[in-house]
Amino acid sequence: MRKLEALLILLAGACCLALAGAPVNVILNGRVYRHAGVTARELGTGFFRSSSGETLYLAKDKDTFSFEPEKADFRFNNVRIIGSFPVRRRSGSSYFSLVDLNTVLRPLFTTSQSVRRHPLRKIVLDPGHGGFDRGAAGRRVIEKNFSLRLALRTAEILRRCGYTVLLTRNSDRLIPLNSRVAFANTARADIFVSLHCNASTDRRADGIESYCLTPAGAASTNQKRISAVKCPGNKLDPNNFLLAFELHRALLNRTRANDRGVRRSRFAVLRDLNMPGALLEVGFLSNPGEETRLSNAAYVEQLARGIAVGIINYHRRIYGKR
Numbered sequence: 170m171r172k173l174e175a176l177l178i179l180l181a182g183a184c185c186l187a188l189a190g191a192p193v194n195v196i197l198n199g200r201v202y203r204h205a206g207v208t209a210r211e212l213g214t215g216f217f218r219s220s221s222g223e224t225l226y227l228a229k230d231k232d233t234f235s236f237e238p239e240k241a242d243f244r245f246n247n248v249r250i251i252g253s254f255p256v257r258r259r260s261g262s263s264y265f266s267l268v269d270l271n272t273v274l275r276p277l278f279t280t281s282q283s284v285r286r287h288p289l290r291k292i293v294l295d296p297g298h299g300g301f302d303r304g305a306a307g308r309r310v311i312e313k314n315f316s317l318r319l320a321l322r323t324a325e326i327l328r329r330c331g332y333t334v335l336l337t338r339n340s341d342r343l344i345p346l347n348s349r350v351a352f353a354n355t356a357r358a359d360i361f362v363s364l365h366c367n368a369s370t371d372r373r374a375d376g377i378e379s380y381c382l383t384p385a386g387a388a389s390t391n392q393k394r395i396s397a398v399k400c401p402g403n404k405l406d407p408n409n410f411l412l413a414f415e416l417h418r419a420l421l422n423r424t425r426a427n428d429r430g431v432r433r434s435r436f437a438v439l440r441d442l443n444m445p446g447a448l449l450e451v452g453f454l455s456n457p458g459e460e461t462r463l464s465n466a467a468y469v470e471q472l473a474r475g476i477a478v479g480i481i482n483y484h485r486r487i488y489g490k491r
């Protein structure tokens with residue numbers, strides 16, 4: 170699809186979009202937004218618009234970030250990212266919120282200057298729920314059992330790759346959410362990944378959602394309320410995003426599941442982490458077809474490999490040259 174997008178840009182006679190005297194920053198609803206052309210210059214990307222349609226592109230090397238005015242639904246190399254705020258259009262120019270510039274665009278395009286390079290040896294996997302907290306349930310699959318099965322298999326793969334892997338639970342017991350965070354912080358883990366299944370009253374809903382902590386000053390993806398609260402985990406917003414993104418991308422590559430996007434939430438297990446963290450909703454138990462896939466050992470294996478590859482790609486990426 171990357172090639173297709175590049176071709177689309179060429180065929181559409183795309184033009185490099187100039188700044189043309191527009192302000193570098195504008196303030197809307199008390200929030201700072203930066204001109205997309207200036208953003209492109211800061212990130213060292215090209216900035217294009219297809220002559221057909223509203224889609225705009227930031228592109229560098231093989232990477233393409235696409236967006237549309239007044240929407241927060243972004244794509245990076247065709248992986249869906251739901252930004253904190255819609256891109257705003259003013260006087261014919263597009264503007265990114267500084268929140269999205271700093272926690273999405275910079276980590277993707279200027280990784281080495283934007284994320285913290287930290288050691289990655291010790292991984293905490295957190296199988297969601299347990300004990301009397303069953304989590305979501307389908308006809309056969311119960312979330313607490315599924316998350317443990319997936320965590321145990323993922324841990325095996327990662328250990329073979331040389332990582333130290335700890336689980337917040339190894340059996341069917343309830344661990345309070347704050348104890349899961351305390352466990353990872355006390356263990357001085359290098360990253361934390363929480364594993365869950367989704368459920369919806371809409372039985373057609375399916376696919377994978379990957380979450381990182383909502384940045385301060387933004388609203389979570391599923392909520393409208395903007396909160397300025399800065400949680401301890403917000404110290405690592407660019408890393409949190411990149412971890413969730415790499416996990417999401419690798420899971421989609423492995424499973425070809427419906428892409429519901431990298432999202433934000435102030436989940437209790439993410440708020441107080443001292444290390445980068447992400448929470449994965451790997452499928453909907455409320456969707457009969459997806460539940461059948463999730464009950465299949467071969468599919469669980471693909472999910473486990475996807476998570477392992479996502480972690481390895483994140484590891485490579487924070488030490489890469491980009």
Ligand SMILES: [Zn+2]
Pocket residue numbers: 297298304305312365366
């Ligand atoms: Zn859950």
